[in-house]
Amino acid sequence: xxxxxxxxxxxxxxxxSGDRLGPASAEPRRPDLGQLRSFYRDMALTRAxxxxxxxxxxxxxxxxxxxxxxxxxxxxxxxxALGPHDWVFPSYREHGVLLSRGxxxxxxxxxxxxxxxxxxxxxxxxxxxxxxVVGAQALxxxxxxxxxALDGDPGAVVVYLGDGATSQGEVCEALVWxxxxxxxxxFLIQNNxxxxxxxxxxxxxxxxxxxxxxxxxxxxxxxxxxxxxxxAATAAALARIRAGxxxxxxxxxxxxxxxxxxxxxxxxxxxxxxxxxxxxxDPLALARARLEELGAADAAFFAEVEAAGEALAxxxxxxxxxxxxxxxxxxFEWAYATPHALVAEELATLAAPGGPR
Amino acid sequence: MSVLAPAATVGLGQAINxxxxxxxxxxxxxxxxxxxxxVLGGVFRVTGGLSERFGPERxxxxxxxxxxxxxxxxxxxxxGYRPVxxxxxxxxxxxxxxxxxxxxxxxxxxxRGRLAVPVTIRIPYGGRIGAVEHHSESPEALFAHxxxxxxxxxxxxxxxxxxxxAAIACPDPVIIFEPKSLYWSKGELVAGAERARDxxxxxxxxxxxxxxxxxxxxxxxxxxxxxxxxxxxxxxGEGVEAEVIDLRAISPIxxxxxxxxxxxxxRLVVVHEAPVFFGAGAEIAARITERCFYLLEAxxxxxxxxxxxxPPALLEQAYLPGPERVVAAVRQALAx
Numbered sequence: 001x002x003x004x005x006x007x008x009x010x011x012x013x014x015x016x017s018g019d020r021l022g023p024a025s026a027e028p029r030r031p032d033l034g035q036l037r038s039f040y041r042d043m044a045l046t047r048a049x050x051x052x053x054x055x056x057x058x059x060x061x062x063x064x065x066x067x068x069x070x071x072x073x074x075x076x077x078x079x080x081a082l083g084p085h086d087w088v089f090p091s092y093r094e095h096g097v098l099l100s101r102g103x104x105x106x107x108x109x110x111x112x113x114x115x116x117x118x119x120x121x122x123x124x125x126x127x128x129x130x131x132x133v134v135g136a137q138a139l140x141x142x143x144x145x146x147x148x149a150l151d152g153d154p155g156a157v158v159v160y161l162g163d164g165a166t167s168q169g170e171v172c173e174a175l176v177w178x179x180x181x182x183x184x185x186x187f188l189i190q191n192n193x194x195x196x197x198x199x200x201x202x203x204x205x206x207x208x209x210x211x212x213x214x215x216x217x218x219x220x221x222x223x224x225x226x227x228x229x230x231x232a233a234t235a236a237a238l239a240r241i242r243a244g245x246x247x248x249x250x251x252x253x254x255x256x257x258x259x260x261x262x263x264x265x266x267x268x269x270x271x272x273x274x275x276x277x278x279x280x281x282d283p284l285a286l287a288r289a290r291l292e293e294l295g296a297a298d299a300a301f302f303a304e305v306e307a308a309g310e311a312l313a314x315x316x317x318x319x320x321x322x323x324x325x326x327x328x329x330x331x332f333e334w335a336y337a338t339p340h341a342l343v344a345e346e347l348a349t350l351a352a353p354g355g356p357r
Numbered sequence: 358m359s360v361l362a363p364a365a366t367v368g369l370g371q372a373i374n375x376x377x378x379x380x381x382x383x384x385x386x387x388x389x390x391x392x393x394x395x396v397l398g399g400v401f402r403v404t405g406g407l408s409e410r411f412g413p414e415r416x417x418x419x420x421x422x423x424x425x426x427x428x429x430x431x432x433x434x435x436x437g438y439r440p441v442x443x444x445x446x447x448x449x450x451x452x453x454x455x456x457x458x459x460x461x462x463x464x465x466x467x468x469r470g471r472l473a474v475p476v477t478i479r480i481p482y483g484g485r486i487g488a489v490e491h492h493s494e495s496p497e498a499l500f501a502h503x504x505x506x507x508x509x510x511x512x513x514x515x516x517x518x519x520x521x522x523a524a525i526a527c528p529d530p531v532i533i534f535e536p537k538s539l540y541w542s543k544g545e546l547v548a549g550a551e552r553a554r555d556x557x558x559x560x561x562x563x564x565x566x567x568x569x570x571x572x573x574x575x576x577x578x579x580x581x582x583x584x585x586x587x588x589x590x591x592x593x594g595e596g597v598e599a600e601v602i603d604l605r606a607i608s609p610i611x612x613x614x615x616x617x618x619x620x621x622x623x624r625l626v627v628v629h630e631a632p633v634f635f636g637a638g639a640e641i642a643a644r645i646t647e648r649c650f651y652l653l654e655a656x657x658x659x660x661x662x663x664x665x666x667x668p669p670a671l672l673e674q675a676y677l678p679g680p681e682r683v684v685a686a687v688r689q690a691l692a693x
């Protein structure tokens with residue numbers, strides 16, 4: 001179909017769950033109840049942590065926060081499909097992915113407090129550092145995947161991108177490279193409807209799921225507010241990658257319930273009706289309803305999860321207030337691996353009589 | 358003869374808004390384009406209200422891609438438009454770096470002067486706002502180093518207004534580094550009703566003396582001007598009268614005027630947030646040493662950022678050149 005005739009997607013409409021699910025999800029679901037409970041638990045913890053971080057920003061303890069509110073299913077569902085050998089290259093909003101991979105989300109707070117620019121060891125949970133330059137993680141992710149393949153490593157790379165990032169030239173190059181090199185890379189696009197104030201239709205006049213087609217990267221759209229669907233689609237895509245079918249792409253259709261960051265005011269550019277429609281499709285509420293419908297969780301389970309969320313939120317505040325900022329002499333130390341004469345000279349002025357110059 | 362509006366007190370960002378509005382009103386070929394510049398009015402609200410007034414065709418919310426913003430602006434300029442691009446933050450300009458350096462800066466020269474590419478690129482830059490990574494950098498030297506570009510940076514509302522209008526009128530590509538820490542800094546603005554002609558006012562954007570003094574010259578631009586003034590105030594308390602000059606432009610640099618000041622003081626300290634290494638201060642030190650070696654009582658000293666990736670925000674006060682470090686440099690210059 002010529003692009004000109006393709007329907008121009010507006011901000012994703014709610015209530016379209018399951019209408020374009022991939023082959024894996026088209027099979028009848030036999031839900032793994034334990035898995036559903038773990039999705040819910042990680043989503044709820046992500047939500048609790050996110051709220052706590054937003055509150056910390058409001059209290060002046062964080063310089064900024066980028067809420068994941070509303071995207072928990074896309075993040076937790078997809079992340080749970082990753083195997084132990086797989087790697088994550090996130091953007092800057094993947095708090096639920098980090099939590100699901102076992103990165104202590106409190107380690108995110110230093111970045112947003114202005115105390116550090118990283119916060120965790122990427123090799124521990126195979127989660128690369130956050131990338132604040134939109135789309136800049138895509139090419140390194142592909143390179144990492146090429147490296148895994150060269151090494152005969154069974155892992156794949158999942159690179160998380162937003163709808164806005166798909167417009168970046170670098171992301172298009174990443175699709176070219178991934179296809180050309182048959183790199184084991186899954187492009188996981190969370191289409192949350194808005195790039196700050198810019199709706200997805202400004203980025204793309206085709207479904208983002210089709211963004212990779214012309215590059216040779218097949219894609220599918222999945223209901224991003226359905227953790228099971230996100231999990232199934234991610235698992236299937238990773239299976240295709242491991243079977244040697246090359247890079248894959250998933251568009252998880254979701255919604256940024258909150259602002260872009262705590263500096264943003266969405267009421268300036270989007271309709272309250274749209275927000276209300278999506279609030280009715282809150283992924284956490286949907287996950288809870290699903291568990292209740294299946295009789296897979298009782299009141300004690302929900303109470304326990306809630307308590308765990310409260311404990312995480314409380315510890316987030318404590319952790320945040322206790323963060324020791326990096327020192328400038330450490331930044332000098334980390335600038336180069338081997339001595340650099342200029343850095344040594346400047347470092348010496350820090351301790352010079354009369355103060356630094 | 359220009360008709361002047363009565364003076365008003367506005368923030369530096371608001372002055373740029375007024376300049377953009379004046380240019381959009383004066384010339385239908387002027388376009389504003391960038392991420393979130395339309396309905397939202399930009400993340401700093403510098404383009405606030407322009408979309409409502411001039412419409413989304415002329416105040417354009419673009420897809421999220423800096424190479425796309427600048428690259429298409431070049432094409433629009435070749436077609437006779439005068440695009441004003443907003444890059445959301447300093448650290449996000451680099452996807453556009455190829456378009457700026459390989460296309461924008463060179464087309465006039467490559468076409469033997471036949472092609473004009475009057476693109477203005479606005480880049481909020483600099484630190485002191487406690488921001489996360491890539492939101493506090495000062496990459497101006499990379500652009501000043503590129504022949505074919507003009508690079509300016511205002512330190513107050515009036516200059517911001519005048520430079521913006523002059524940049525849009527200028528037939529050359531102009532990059533305006535806007536000090537985001539001063540967006541809300543208020544100053545008096547006399548808005549001109551008429552447009553600047555042929556970029557003349559940009560050429561005339563010679564440096565300005567912000568404070569007279571005979572003991573030492575402090576040269577600064579953009580966000581470092583208030584820091585230099587604060588240092589001069591502190592030095593005055595010690596009986597040292599520092600002259601503060603605001604360079605306003607770093608490509609070209611008004612070396613004649615710096616030389617005139619140094620001829621009076623014999624000492625020069627250059628202040629900028631950007632790293633000292635290969636920064637604007639290095640060029641100024643070299644040129645002034647070449648031009649007036651025998652007038653100098655001390656080597657030209659530079660105060661600026663360290664040769665480090667911009668540190669986390671909680672460290673920026675230690676990283677950035679504040680009055681204390683400027684004063685320390687002045688003492689060093691006086692001790693020669």
